[in-house]
Every structure is written in C-alpha cells, then in structure tokens.
Amino acid sequence: MYSYNDFDAAFVAERNRQFRAQVERRIDGSLTEDEFKPLRLMNGLYLQLHAYMLRVAIPYGTLNSAQMDQLAFIADKFDKGYGHFTTRQNIQYNWPKLNEVPDILEALADVEMHALQTSGNTIRNVTADHFAGAAADEIADPRPVAELLRQWSTDHPEFQFLPRKFKIAVTGSPNDRAVTRAHDIGLRMVQNDAGENGFEVIVGGGLGRTPMVGKVIRDFLPVADLLAYVEAIVSVYNLLGRRDNKYKARIKITVHENGLETIRDMVESRFEQIKPGFTGFDQGLLAQIEHAFATPAFKAASTDGYEAARLANPAFRSWTDTNLTAHKNDGYAIVSVSIKKHGQTPGDATSDQMRALAQIARDYGHDELRISHEQNVILPHVHKSDLPAIYAALREADLATANIGLVSDIIACPGMDYCALATARSIPVAQQIATRFDELKVEHDVGPLKIKISGCINACGHHHVGHIGILGLDRAGVENYQITLGGDGTEDTHIGERAGPGFAYDEIVPAIERLVLGYLDLRTDPEETFLQTFRRLGADPFKAILYPAKEAQNAA
Amino acid sequence: MPRTFTPKVVTANALLEGDAVWLTEDNTWTRDMAKAELLTDEAHAELRLLEAAGRQDEIAGPYLADAKATDDGPAPTHFREDFRTRGPSNYNHGKQAEV
Numbered sequence: 001m002y003s004y005n006d007f008d009a010a011f012v013a014e015r016n017r018q019f020r021a022q023v024e025r026r027i028d029g030s031l032t033e034d035e036f037k038p039l040r041l042m043n044g045l046y047l048q049l050h051a052y053m054l055r056v057a058i059p060y061g062t063l064n065s066a067q068m069d070q071l072a073f074i075a076d077k078f079d080k081g082y083g084h085f086t087t088r089q090n091i092q093y094n095w096p097k098l099n100e101v102p103d104i105l106e107a108l109a110d111v112e113m114h115a116l117q118t119s120g121n122t123i124r125n126v127t128a129d130h131f132a133g134a135a136a137d138e139i140a141d142p143r144p145v146a147e148l149l150r151q152w153s154t155d156h157p158e159f160q161f162l163p164r165k166f167k168i169a170v171t172g173s174p175n176d177r178a179v180t181r182a183h184d185i186g187l188r189m190v191q192n193d194a195g196e197n198g199f200e201v202i203v204g205g206g207l208g209r210t211p212m213v214g215k216v217i218r219d220f221l222p223v224a225d226l227l228a229y230v231e232a233i234v235s236v237y238n239l240l241g242r243r244d245n246k247y248k249a250r251i252k253i254t255v256h257e258n259g260l261e262t263i264r265d266m267v268e269s270r271f272e273q274i275k276p277g278f279t280g281f282d283q284g285l286l287a288q289i290e291h292a293f294a295t296p297a298f299k300a301a302s303t304d305g306y307e308a309a310r311l312a313n314p315a316f317r318s319w320t321d322t323n324l325t326a327h328k329n330d331g332y333a334i335v336s337v338s339i340k341k342h343g344q345t346p347g348d349a350t351s352d353q354m355r356a357l358a359q360i361a362r363d364y365g366h367d368e369l370r371i372s373h374e375q376n377v378i379l380p381h382v383h384k385s386d387l388p389a390i391y392a393a394l395r396e397a398d399l400a401t402a403n404i405g406l407v408s409d410i411i412a413c414p415g416m417d418y419c420a421l422a423t424a425r426s427i428p429v430a431q432q433i434a435t436r437f438d439e440l441k442v443e444h445d446v447g448p449l450k451i452k453i454s455g456c457i458n459a460c461g462h463h464h465v466g467h468i469g470i471l472g473l474d475r476a477g478v479e480n481y482q483i484t485l486g487g488d489g490t491e492d493t494h495i496g497e498r499a500g501p502g503f504a505y506d507e508i509v510p511a512i513e514r515l516v517l518g519y520l521d522l523r524t525d526p527e528e529t530f531l532q533t534f535r536r537l538g539a540d541p542f543k544a545i546l547y548p549a550k551e552a553q554n555a556a
Numbered sequence: 557m558p559r560t561f562t563p564k565v566v567t568a569n570a571l572l573e574g575d576a577v578w579l580t581e582d583n584t585w586t587r588d589m590a591k592a593e594l595l596t597d598e599a600h601a602e603l604r605l606l607e608a609a610g611r612q613d614e615i616a617g618p619y620l621a622d623a624k625a626t627d628d629g630p631a632p633t634h635f636r637e638d639f640r641t642r643g644p645s646n647y648n649h650g651k652q653a654e655v
Contacts, residue, residue, distance in 0.1 A: 027571065029613030047616055049636075050643055050650045052574040080649055095649070098572050345646045416636060417644035427646045477634050 020102035044115025060128035060146035061089035065358035072354035123153035130372035134380035142172035163241030164249035181493035204255030207459035232271035296366035347375030356397035408434035415455025422455035424472025465489035518545035568615035590629030
C-alpha cells in the first residue's frame with residue numbers, strides 16, 4: 001500500500017490547521033454560513049437533515065487494518081458507534097459536531113487519511129475496481145494509477161473551481177467492476193497488439209438527472225501519457241463546461257452538446273500542447289507508487305481443510321458459494337464481506353465490526369481491506385486454508401451473511417433519513433425488501449440480481465444501472481417510487497428503462513416481490529438470470545407483472 | 557382574491573450540533589417544533605426569517621417551512637419536515653431518542 005511521504009503528511013497537516021482556524025472563526029461568528037460553506041465542503045463536511053456529515057475518502061477503496069481501526073475509534077469517540085460506506089468508496093459519519101470535526105480530521109491524518117475533495121466542484125475521490133491487485137481476470141493493478149491521479153488532482157490549482165464535480169474511476173480488468181462508463185472519466189486497462197498496457201479512455205458518462213453512458217474518446221492511451229491526457233480532458237471541460245445552469249454543468253452534457261468529435265479534437269490539441277511539460281517526473285513517481293503496491297508474499301499451503309469444511313458445514317458452503325471470487329493465485333480467494341445483513345442498513349458497519357474486520361485482515365488477509373462501490377467490505381488476499389477461521393470470525397461479528405450479488409445485496413443511498421437533498425427515503429425500502437426475501441427463502445433460487453435504490457434524482461444509489469432500479473421521489477407531498485428495469489453497470493453499461501407509474505411507500509416492496517417472483521415464471525431455466533430474461537423478453541411481461549390491474553383493463 | 561398564506565415556522569440547523577431547531581416567539585431556538593412561533597402573516601414571516609438570518613453564530617441555513625396549527629402547537633405538513641422533528645427511521649437516533 002502507498003504510504004504518505006513527507007510532502008503528503010505536511011500538506012494534509014497544513015490543510016487541517018487551516019480548517020481548524022476556519023471552524024473557530026465560524027463558531028465565533030466571524031464567518032457567516034455562506035462564507036464558511038465552500039470551506040467546509042472542500043474538507044468533506046456537509047450539513048444534512050439532522051446533523052453535520054463528514055465524508056472521508058478511502059482512496060480507490062483501499063485501506064489497511066490500522067486505518068480501519070482508526071475509523072472505528074472515530075465512530076466511537078466522535079459519532080454514534082458506526083459509519084456508512086458509500087457507493088463511491090468513502091465512509092460517512094452522520095453525527096459529528098462542528099467543533100469536533102478538526103479533531104476527527106487530525107485523527108484521520110494520523111493514519112494517512114483525509115476528507116479533502118470529497119465534495120465541491122473538484123476532482124473527487126478516484127475510485128477503482130475493489131478487487132484490484134487480486135482478481136484473476138486482471139491485466140494489472142489499477143491502484144498505482146489511481147494514486148497518481150489522487151496526488152495530481154489534490155489541490156490542483158487549475159481544477160479547484162470546475163463547472164461541477166468530477167469523478168474518475170479506474171479498472172485493470174476487462175470485466176468492469178468500477179462502473180467506469182458511468183463516470184466523468186472512466187479508465188479501462190487494455191492491451192494493444194504489441195501486448196503493451198494502456199487505457200481505453202471513456203468520457204462523459206454519468207447517472208443523475210440525465211443519465212448517459214460514457215463514450216470512448218481514445219481506444220488506446222499508453223500509460224505514460226495518462227496524466228497529460230486526463231489533464232487535457234479536464235482542462236477542455238473547465239473551459240467549455242456550462243456554468244450558467246447547474247443541471248447542465250457536468251461533462252456528460254458538455255460532450256453531448258458539443259459532440260464527441262469536437263471534444264476529442266480539442267482534447268487532442270490541448271494534449272499535444274501540454275505534453276512537453278510532462279517530462280517524466282510523473283512516470284518516476286508512478287514507478288515509486290507501483291513499488292508500494294507490490295503483490296504480497298503469498299503463502300503456499302494445502303487447501304484440503306477448506307474442502308473438508310465445505311463438505312462438513314452447509315452454512316459455510318453456502319457462504320463460499322456466494323461471497324468468494326477467483327483470485328489470481330490458485331490457493332487464494334477474494335472474500336466479499338456482506339455489509340447487508342437482512343434488515344440492516346446497507347453499508348453501515350458498527351465500530352465492533354470494523355475492528356473485527358481489521359483483526360481478520362491482520363491475522364489472515366495480508367493487512368488489506370477494500371470498500372466496494374456496492375457498499376461491502378473486501379478481504380482481497382485470503383488463503384483458502386484460512387477461510388473456515390475467517391468465516392467463524394465473521395459469524396462472531398455478525399458479518400457472515402451469504403448474499404453477495406443476490407436480491408438482498410442492495411445498494412441504497414442514505415436517502416431522506418439523512419440527506420438534505422433527498423426527496424424520499426431509501427434505507428427502509430432496502431431493509432424491507434431484504435427482510436421480505438429472507439422470509440420467502442427464495443433469494444438463492446432467484447440468483448444474481450442487483451437492486452439499487454436512490455432517494456433522489458441525483459442517483460447516488462446508481463438506480464439507473466440496477467437490474468431493478470428504484471428511485472424515490474416526492475409526488476405532491478408524498479413519497480413515491482419509480483421502478484426502472486434492465487440497467488447494467490458492467491462493461492456492457494446500460495441505463496434501465498422506466499417501467500411505468502410510481503408506487504406509494506407501502507406499495508413498493510410488494511411490487512418488487514411481484515416482479516422478482518414473476519421473473520421465476522418467465523425464465524427458461526434456473527441458469528437464466530433476471531437480466532438475461534429481461535434482455536430476451538423485453539420490458540412488456542415485466543410491466544404486466546407490475547401493473548396487473550392495468551393489464552386486465554387493457555384486455556377488457 | 558388574494559392567495560391564502562400557508563402558515564410557516566422559521567427553522568434552521570443548530571450551529572454546533574447541526575440538528576433541527578425552530579424559532580420561538582421570544583426569540584430563542586427550540587428543539588421542539590410544537591414550541592415554535594406559528595407565522596400566519598406573510599410579511600411578518602419574512603421579517604422573522606430576516607431576523608433569524610442575522611443570528612449566524614447560533615444557526616445555519618434558516619428557512620420558512622410550512623406548518624399547521626394543532627392543539628399541541630405548530631406541526632409539520634410535509635414528510636421532510638416531519639422527519640426533521642424525529643430523526644432517521646433506521647435507528648433510534650436524533651430527536652426521537654432525546655425525548
């Protein structure tokens with residue numbers, strides 16, 4: 001893992017010192033809220049419905065056990081004993097007090113973490129494939145590039161006042177687990193005919209009010225040109241992006257309005273202009289960073305015990321069936337720890353659970369943890385012989401739910417239970433869907449299905465790319481939920497289509513139940529997933545299930 | 557006919573804790589909406605909002621929220637404002653836990 005050098009540590013300390021003084025001036029009344037707001041947002045501090053909220057970056061989703069322990073410490077000392085992992089690989093604290101936030105930021109700096117640029121119209125936390133450095137299907141670990149981008153974008157003088165926020169995601173695998181096509185810039189590692197690594201550069205993706213699938217602006221960009229090229233894109237956007245209308249300010253609109261060809265010409269021209277300025281310092285830095293992300297020293301041991309435990313314990317077997325992913329080392333596995341126990345808040349972990357995860361990472365996981373955009377925690381490097389012990393430790397911490405990728409593994413934004421922007425609640429809808437399908441005992445039969453819930457049009461819950469998406473709205477002073485169908489956030493990114501009229505708060509869970517159980521009758525065999533069935537049949541049979549009365553009316 | 561004015565309360569977030577507070581008739585901030593001043597006159601409501609906005613060292617983000625008169629005092633009319641009087645629905649945190 002990357003460790004801060006003296007520059008990083010001094011920079012974060014200085015920013016924290018500045019913010020402490022700003023908070024003091026706000027509290028004594030020298031700064032108005034209007035003056036203070038942009039300053040607090042630069043440091044990840046929001047003011048929500050019931051309290052302040054501090055959004056802490058977990059760069060490219062990677063953290064070590066000491067950092068996880070510190071997140072637990074902060075949750076206990078300054079918050080209500082838990083934290084919320086978000087869809088952008090951040091952690092949010094929902095109850096900090098303004099006068100204590102500077103202390104929290106110092107506690108974060110002690111373990112080389114910060115909340116910089118987790119808000120505001122800047123380049124946000126760079127996200128990456130949560131299986132980076134471990135996945136069997138990976139070309140190369142994308143995190144060194146993500147760290148390079150973090151350093152380059154942090155306090156970049158040209159990009160502190162962009163037209164709007166700017167999100168970058170990186171993946172090193174052909175199977176896209178980082179939703180790169182729904183980001184302002186997506187970087188997907190590919191190899192050219194000569195076998196060299198480079199990036200397919202995707203631009204102008206995004207969800208929110210106007211969902212758009214990103215477009216390829218460069219088929220193959222050599223790794224050495226990455227920083228100059230990304231800088232060229234952001235530079236063109238900074239000049240061209242609209243500042244007259246907040247809803248048209250993201251780069252997806254800039255690309256849409258100007259056309260990909262125009263943007264490409266401008267980016268290439270800017271790239272040629274600034275490229276000579278990149279004289280190799282960044283590549284030297286990248287080499288150092290790559291060194292920090294060296295593959296751990298994997299152990300060689302027998303996996304017989306693992307196979308025997310699978311045979312002996314059906315609950316363990318079920319968990320290994322759903323929560324493991326192939327590792328690049330045959331003796332190893334990637335463990336996805338579900339933070340979605342049925343009925344619990346998606347992405348919320350207690351301080352005890354954080355400490356348990358940190359201990360497991362220390363004992364069995366080469367000291368590494370990841371946060372996925374699907375709001376789960378990953379142990380990326382686990383030898384299979386240790387899986388029974390890990391499972392036992394997870395059970396002890398109430399973290400052994402076997403539901404990764406299933407109906408109850410729901411992404412949900414905080415919604416109107418916390419968020420000041422929300423138009424409806426998301427969390428209770430997710431809790432009730434998970435609880436209901438647990439009662440029905442059908443989720444393993446239903447198989448892979450991604451439900452994603454957003455509590456407003458901004459789509460933090462990625463509902464557009466859910467196989468089933470749920471969008472909570474305020475319709476005439478009442479919560480109302482729209483369903484979208486057939487979305488997909490992988491390399492085949494697809495925006496879901498709206499099924500029809502929305503459902504009231506007490507109708508949405510029965511509607512989802514009808515939809516999922518109805519799919520069981522539509523699929524050709526248990527191997528055909530919800531998404532495959534939807535693609536084969538189209539939306540009509542699913543709409544008929546959702547709106548039976550209307551169908552009966554049409555037939556009459 | 558002049559349009560009828562929906563009664564309002566002045567509400568904001570407390571500066572240090574960030575939780576919801578409401579302006580009372582005697583110019584204090586209360587955490588119990590029922591104790592807030594119900595504003596039934598538009599001009600008076602605008603004036604009270606301006607006065608509240610001047611108290612930057614106590615609160616952040618004051619605004620006028622719709623409210624209705626009840627026997628117990630002012631009550632919310634919209635679910636968002638209703639949530640602000642209680643707290644989140646997933647945990648017993650916030651105002652509902654302080655009662």
